Amino acid sequence: MVNFVEAQKPLLKWLMRMAGLRPIDVEIEPGTTMHIWVPKHHVSKKTGTIRPLENGADGGEKTGPAPSKRGRKKSPESRPNVVLVHGFAAEGIVTWQFNFGMLASRYNLYIPDLLFFGKSTTASADRSPEFQAECVAKALAKLGVARCDVVGFSYGGMVGFKLAETRPDLVRSLTVSGSVVAMTDSVNSATMARLGAGSSAELLMPETLKGLKALLSISMYKKMWFPDRFYKDYLKAMFSHRKERMELLQGLLTSNTDGKIPTFQQKIMLIWGEEDKVFDIELAKKMKEELGDGCSLHGVPKAGHLLHVERPCAYNRQLRRFLASVNSPQEQEEAARAGGGTN
Secondary structure, eight states: OOOHHHHTHHHHHHHHHHTTEEEEEEEEETTEEEEEEEEGGGBOTTTOOBOOOTTOBOSSSSSSSOOOTTOOOOOGGGSOEEEEEOOSSSOHHHHTTTTHHHHHTTSEEEEEOOTTSTTOEESOOOOSHHHHHHHHHHHHHHTTBOOEEEEEETHHHHHHHHHHHHOTTTEEEEEEESOOSOEEHHHHHHHHHHHTOSOHHHHHSOOSHHHHHHHHHHHOSSOOOOOHHHHHHHHHHHOOSHHHHHHHHHHHEEOGGGOOOOOOOSEEEEEEETTOSSSOHHHHHHHHHHHOTTEEEEEETTOOTTHHHHSHHHHHHHHHHHHHHHTSHHHHHHHHHTTSOOO
């Protein structure tokens, strides 16, 4: 019998290809491989192998053919690089299916599947978000990407924060929705109590239709009806590697004493569903204050945790504006004067 959730993937893959993206597997280290959708200029037409960007492309003007004399169009390789990092319930192309289209014509898009999602796997026992961030950074390095803007949702937001913290040379800006800098004991306890869940594993890794319906109910502002067949197909399609994903959830937890907000060099944009029940808007406001003047917050009304799915136009509009601002010539000049590097 056809799995309707899996059946949409060939269409999504076709749309990705039409947008100029191609799937590749990047070996990070022996036993660790990350599956990523990348701009097609990374893939050799003759051999199908990876073709890294030259000169450590950072989204500036150094790589690829020179623009036309009239300056109308830049070569694809000279566009700014944007990395989209998915959440816990689905792999990259499913998570960002309503968002990649508006970015593909303006940016070089990289959409990785984090380890134990999609086709990405590792033999390492490390299940921390730091390891996920390290693998994303190493994959981008193998592709020749020296500078990028990172966009993270939920679990991907936590990985994005780690990436920005540990690799300020790589991450120019960070956009986050429905996430926290670190899942401390107090944040986890308060969240589970508010949602009536015994643990994050019980909430995020449901095994029954009832559990999946509860998860979708708290994730969305609008109450949407789906037939039970859809829920059954979703459980089969989206919750593979259950043991490893349980370990990933355990790897997220950190003590309150270790959960201090680091100082970020990047500009950070928080785009939040005002009706988010998982990480509510008040938590986002508090996080904005802790992150300081380099952080801004935009609330999206009538949207929950899955705001990029519920209200993709509103989400895309704010994301597009932020990415345009951090990649403007004026912003790059200011970053260079402040010692933030050039691109």
